[in-house]
Amino acid sequence: MEARATAVNQRIARQLCDDSLVGKKLGRQEQVLRLPVGGPPENFHPNGSPQLTTDDIEADHHRVASRWRATKCYEQLSRTIKANSASHEKVTRAVCLGLGPFDPEDASWSAQRRSHIQLAAFLAMIEALKSENGQEIETIYQEPRFAQPDKEFLSGLGGKTVDSPGAYQLIDKSTLVFGVHLYRDIWAAALKESLPAICVGTGWDVWEENPGADKSPDFDRIREMDATFDKFPFPQDEYTSFSSTCIYWKKRDAKEFAPEQDVLEDLQRLRFASQCTSQGISMPRMEFKSQGLVLK
16 A cells, blocks of 8 residues: 555656646746737738828827927926937937827727827927937838828928838938837837937837847847947826837947037137126136137
8 A cells, every 4th residue: 555655656746747847848938039020011001091181180280299298298308308419429310110190090099199199209309409409300200001191291290201111221320210119020120220329119128028038139239229328218198108118329429529518618618708798807818629719
């Protein structure tokens, strides 16, 4: 009896051991990345029967964007751009990816509102960058689900729409890439040729929470930005328009922006000199680095 009990116990022990090994094997299998991919552009279709006209879309955008620009989210975003513009890479082109249609097939207002808010944020960043750098910024939009009224609306804002994957070839080291809640394969394709100056999207700290992400080549470029770019949190609104979103911005080499720093310091000296003159105060001798001038 004892021998049979011992044999049974041994079989149970072996079975538990086997189950443990199976569990470990399954655990390793779970490390395979299970995040979905967007696939080819053919997977995304525009609304075949849009109900909104270009004027309708423009009116919706004005209403939604006006409310968003009155929030702290807008203030914080503008402040982040202006505070870091002088020390970070300049932008000459802005590419917006996957914004979403303004008149989706299911007529979802939450989806429309999200697209309008994200567009408002994209335009706010461009506005702040232009204000700081004093140069025009070319604006490109890529969204396979855009219907003709969507394209006409964006054209009216001064933007240009391109068919996917055309925008990927336009991304270079002086580009702002804006893509909120994009699929991982879209990011891999967009960043394949070049890292941008600024990248707005899901940060590596969010992606890496998914088992297997650390081994996926889809995130090579995002990991590179996370290691070499400065990272700023994207201000949140009352909805989920920018959940899990951050701003990666490449810092300029100190030698590159030193002349601009000289100009800023010279402007401060000029203001001081002007104040002295207006108050009849004798000015000290001043040297102006940017022009090599000396004021006596």
